[in-house]
Amino acid sequence: MGIEVTTRDEATIVEISGNLDANTTPQAQEEIMPLIVPNCILVLDMSKCEYVSSAGLRLLLTVAKRVKATEGGQWCLASVSAEIMDVMEMTGFAKFFKTFDTVSEAIEATRKPL
């Protein structure tokens, strides 16, 4: 699992690659959580993420909750693979997440409040 953080416009793009599972989630959490600050616009780019386990879904949910509790914070997922999207739908996690097909679309959408 790798995490690469870049910025585009006002948005912070977090590219997660590889597997997000019980082994890698603690590290991902450590890197993502500090990015959640007032008025942050966080886009998790999942285009290179191959697998999200149960622990990974929990991390995403934790991010969602933390952003919600942060003033002016916005976040969304971009470029989620069909298989990961499927798992999110089956398990009911999808309803907690806003997803966009591409990072650009996600950024565009965050210009208006999500």
Place this chain on the structure above:
Amino acid sequence: MERIDANPTHEYGGFKLRPGSPLPFGATIFPAGGVNFSIYSRHATSCELVLFEKHKPEPFATIPFPDEFRIGNVFTMVVFDLDFENIEYGYRMDGPFNSAEGHWFDKTEILMDPYARAIGGRDVWGEEPDWDNIYPHRARIFYDDFDWEDDHPLEIPLEDLIIYEMHVRGFTRHPSSGVKYPGTFAGIRGKIPYLKEMGVNCVELLPIHEFDEFENSKISPVTGERLMNYWGYSNVGFFAPKAGYAASGRFGMQVDEFKALVKELHENGIEVILDVVFNHTAEGNENGPYISYRGIDNKTYYMLTPEGYYYNFSGCGNTLNCNNPIVRNMILDCLRHWAADYHIDGFRFDLAAILGRDQSGAPMNSPPLLETLAFDPILGKCKLIAEAWDAGGLYQVGTFPSWGRWAEWNGKYRDTLRRFLKGDPGVVPEVIQRLQGSPDLYQWRGTSASVNFITAHDGFTLMDMVSYNGKHNEANGEGNADGEDHNNSWNCGWEGPTDDVGVNRLRFKQIKNAAAMLLISHGMPMILAGDEMGRTQMGNNNAYCQDDEMSWIDWGLLDTNAELVNFYKKMIAFRKAHPVLRGSTHFQNRDYVGSGYPDISWHGTKAWYVDYSDERPIIAFLLCGLHARGGTERDSYIYVAMNMHWEMHGSELPKLPEGMSWHVFANTDAQPPEDIWEVGHEVMIENQPEFLVGPRSIAILVGKRVGE
């Protein structure tokens, strides 16, 4: 501050260990780090933890529990640094092998944890397993946390419940279901709009605990198809949802998927009752496999004869030793787990009479298990429903120990109503009891002790009940010897499907009659999923092994039999609209509110007079709306006339209070759309003194002021 117990104290084969905590049983992720393993065995002399990488044929580690880690009869330890999402674990236990003494220890067998909260091995329904697997049903470790938001069990009063009994897979597996994930928990989520449209407020799911659909599987001599353990009344594990029922089972996420279903049903006002099978396990008799219990502590988990053989009160080879204190606690832990971690609203106990037998099999007066469940604080608001009989001949309908908490599947309601429907003589006195919530059986327990049903998964579907005189179970491969012989069914003149318009008309009418009586009876009505659309199993009354179109709901029937669907929907709406149909206490047969009418009164061809002779099998009752819910609510007057004779009879209508008149809500003798009306849009009848009740039909009238 770092916890002291975050540090290992021992090491074995490269694994860091420390003494564990005996409670909770099972495998638990410890916040301080590591996984805590804890398992009971009274008679084992030693125990090893066996670890597999997910799906791998051979274990990657075996760690003996150091003797100093054992507390009492519990083996427990914490293992650090496990990749818990990707492992499966089991146990090997050593101890005596002496079947006459009841001991079956075999240290070569790898045993599943009875407290496993997730179980792998049958991850995708029907996927051919590796028959050489040394550990076919594998315990897994799973997070207990879930984002329930503000979800809470609904606690709908018993008397307001409308139960819909369904099979998870059968409900949406048919291609016509149109859901994205057919045959799964997620699939049911896709059909919640339908359930809401029908108006049911509770689903009762056939067993959803991990079972082996390949148990006793064989090829049908008739169809050539593989017969499966489709119903699943044979638990592998009591604490784990069936992976094969989850679309995400192949990712091991069945726990989350099932919780998401419960949560979404609750959001839509629908409760969830689980059918729980604590009477036996999938280990069968002396010739059965080692899965778990037998190798962990056979003498604790099973009822054994003095010679050490398995008692078979379940008809399935063995009997769980429910009133052994250890097993009793396991059952309690299990139900608490479903109530607390899954927000389950209630339980229906399969062959519950077994739960009242002692360790030698004798029925007990105050069975401690049933009493414990009745008073348990965590289960305090859960519905407890007994199938109050077993395969050993114990029949306790009306006498199941209840402590004011237990309800029963009222088998006598089913039998009586079926006999009445087909016009059997001499049943009127009993029908009168059944329609009133069976006060003869539940005098002190109230109406909601009775779950009223005419059909259930076990037996004919309603369409088959009016289409077949006898069962047709050849496809089950047992020469039509399996399944109930006393069905009280009537084929309406032709065995099986027919083009005869008259026969088909009568069948529809009989289905409507059944639906009408079920939904105007006091007690909790239970509808078998698919009955509302006339589902058939082609006369098979024991389709436990039929994983095919015989069992799956064909959603095309919604159009084919729209007339029935419409009738059910409106009957359900009628029940919900009228509190006078849903009293929790029994009728008193007197006027206690000063309305001039008793709460209930019985009539026949003549008002205020019931003819019990068989020549005029027409009975009717009048409910006084001012007595609704013991006089606490105001409702209309309701008159229900039931004519199960093959000829039409007039029913003299009781006179209503000044200014009120009789309106028809339903008349099963009439052709649609005049068979049933929208609630509140009942049609005033011209001839107020009398209503002609057609042959084998039911009329439901509402007494109200014009415009009400």
